[in-house]
Amino acid sequence: MRAEGIDAVRRILCVFPRYTSSFGTFEYAYPLTDGVQAFMPPQGLLLIAAYLPAHWPVRFIDENIRAATAEDFEWAEAVFVSGMHIQRQQMNDICRRAHAFDLAVAIGGPSVSACPDYYPSFDYLHVGELGDATDDLIARLARDPSRPTQQVVLKTADRLDMTEFPIPAYELADVKRYFLGSIQYSSGCPYQCEFCDIPGLYGRNPRLKTPQQITAELDRLLECGVTGSVYFVDDNFIGNRKAALDLLPHLIEWQKKTGYVMRLACEATLNIAKRPEILEKMRDAYFVTVFCGIETPDPDALKAMHKDHNMMVPILEGIETLNRHGLEVVSGIIMGLDTDKPETGKALLAFVDESKIPLLTINLLQALPKTPLWDRLERENRLIDDETRDSNVDFRLPYDQVISSWRKCMEVAYQPEKLYARYQHQVDFTYANRMPLPSTAEQRTWANIRRGLVMLRKIFWKVGVLGDYRKVFWKFAWSRLRRGDIESLISVTLIAHHLIMFARAASGGQQNASNYSMRLREASVPAE
Numbered sequence: 001m002r003a004e005g006i007d008a009v010r011r012i013l014c015v016f017p018r019y020t021s022s023f024g025t026f027e028y029a030y031p032l033t034d035g036v037q038a039f040m041p042p043q044g045l046l047l048i049a050a051y052l053p054a055h056w057p058v059r060f061i062d063e064n065i066r067a068a069t070a071e072d073f074e075w076a077e078a079v080f081v082s083g084m085h086i087q088r089q090q091m092n093d094i095c096r097r098a099h100a101f102d103l104a105v106a107i108g109g110p111s112v113s114a115c116p117d118y119y120p121s122f123d124y125l126h127v128g129e130l131g132d133a134t135d136d137l138i139a140r141l142a143r144d145p146s147r148p149t150q151q152v153v154l155k156t157a158d159r160l161d162m163t164e165f166p167i168p169a170y171e172l173a174d175v176k177r178y179f180l181g182s183i184q185y186s187s188g189c190p191y192q193c194e195f196c197d198i199p200g201l202y203g204r205n206p207r208l209k210t211p212q213q214i215t216a217e218l219d220r221l222l223e224c225g226v227t228g229s230v231y232f233v234d235d236n237f238i239g240n241r242k243a244a245l246d247l248l249p250h251l252i253e254w255q256k257k258t259g260y261v262m263r264l265a266c267e268a269t270l271n272i273a274k275r276p277e278i279l280e281k282m283r284d285a286y287f288v289t290v291f292c293g294i295e296t297p298d299p300d301a302l303k304a305m306h307k308d309h310n311m312m313v314p315i316l317e318g319i320e321t322l323n324r325h326g327l328e329v330v331s332g333i334i335m336g337l338d339t340d341k342p343e344t345g346k347a348l349l350a351f352v353d354e355s356k357i358p359l360l361t362i363n364l365l366q367a368l369p370k371t372p373l374w375d376r377l378e379r380e381n382r383l384i385d386d387e388t389r390d391s392n393v394d395f396r397l398p399y400d401q402v403i404s405s406w407r408k409c410m411e412v413a414y415q416p417e418k419l420y421a422r423y424q425h426q427v428d429f430t431y432a433n434r435m436p437l438p439s440t441a442e443q444r445t446w447a448n449i450r451r452g453l454v455m456l457r458k459i460f461w462k463v464g465v466l467g468d469y470r471k472v473f474w475k476f477a478w479s480r481l482r483r484g485d486i487e488s489l490i491s492v493t494l495i496a497h498h499l500i501m502f503a504r505a506a507s508g509g510q511q512n513a514s515n516y517s518m519r520l521r522e523a524s525v526p527a528e
């Protein structure tokens with residue numbers, strides 16, 4: 001439900017900050033696409049934009065695509081910003097630029113909700129989810145859009161039921177410029193992994209939209225031009241298993257109705273492998289990828305971080321079960337755990353080989369505020385505030401040893417031969433298990449064909465001709481071309497190219513070892 005009963009009109013500029021370069025944003029793949037410039041449309045800011053009074057003009061700018069200009073700031077009466085910890089410096093920079101135009105600036109989203117003190121310069125802090133704090137903020141701006149004399153902190157006590165959420169204002173975003181479409185069904189997770197801030201921020205009892213809201217959102221995404229992949233950003237798609245089962249038949253129907261133009265992806269705990277009834281329906285709804293926070297193959301480490309649920313089935317067996325349902329597993333991995341030993345890197349590389357998972361986001365442990373890990377390390381006096389380090393954790397092993405082990409893992413895991421061998425396995429043993437898609441008119445549009453041709457031309461030139469791993473690429477590419485499997489050729493090459501290039505930069509010391517690291521890097525300079 002939109003905020004109502006407001007007469008004043010305010011022009012709101014919503015600015016989403018740039019991401020610091022990271023493993024999971026795929027920027028090395030963008031030059032091989034038909035104009036992708038950013039990762040996913042931000043759910044939070046587009047949701048707020050949709051919630052504002054219908055008569056308030058809203059401009060949305062994603063600084064991953066273009067920077068907000070002086071003209072944007074001159075147009076606006078107030079500025080809204082949202083983002084994660086990794087975007088902290090960029091958010092503070094947007095605030096500084098908006099203040100140069102004497103505009104009131106409000107910040108919401110996960111970072112400020114966990115750490116209000118990171119944002120001393122903002123005029124309004126919106127702490128928590130959409131709810132009474134949002135109504136209060138809108139009412140205050142309606143009364144007076146000028147900057148308050150001191151910072152105002154608004155905390156959500158009464159959250160808006162997710163069944164009342166409006167469809168995020170996807171129409172304000174240039175959705176074709178994004179690598180993936182995004183959508184959210186639920187919020188919160190019932191588990192309590194030691195390092196994770198989701199239960200602390202969003203609760204342990206997942207809140208839900210209705211299946212009808214989701215199919216309406218998918219309709220809107222389609223109208224806005226999203227085809228290809230759509231990612232469910234839910235913290236855990238099976239946080240409420242019954243809800244997942246309720247939703248899936250609607251997704252299956254929607255896919256049939258719209259001609260299977262979307263490939264779906266989500267995040268879920270690995271114990272999804274114990275739920276064949278969910279996996280079968282996911283296959284029918286054309287889910288193709290599941291991100292699982294496997295974190296580590298070491299059972300003692302999983303126990304210590306309270307992630308025992310990853311061991312409900314043996315990890316390799318769980319991965320194979322998902323593959324049998326056509327689902328490629330993407331895995332989160334953490335290094336620098338208290339349980340790590342000098343040989344942990346070697347064991348991890350053995351796991352990469354055995355699991356045949358192509359894409360693993362290998363990060364160093366980082367303690368996030370509002371997590372049990374943060375509290376424990378604080379008690380143990382092991383939190384380090386030093387921007388020159390890649391983690392704020394005082395590891396049990398020497399810091400340099402952890403970093404060099406991380407670099408070695410990145411270097412070896414993403415050698416082109418090894419990575420493409422894992423992808424070949426996915427083609428043979430995972431993609432082959434996907435539902436054969438009917439060839440529909442919706443897929444054979446001229447726009448889709450043109451898009452495919454543009455990407456193929458760039459791939460052949462930049463990887464197949466100029467690339468230094470072109471021999472490995474062509475071995476894979478010929479096998480796909482012979483079978484007419486252009487879709488796998490394109491999707492694998494885009495991701496593989498990013499992984500190879502990012503891993504080279506990482507093992508050469510030019511990338512952060514943690515997605516949450518606050519270290520300054522080139523991409524985190526102001527977007528002006």
Ligand code: SF4
Nearest residue numbers: 189191192193196235
């Ligand atoms: S299962 Fe995932 S979302 Fe849930 S607490 Fe653990 S890491 Fe966080």
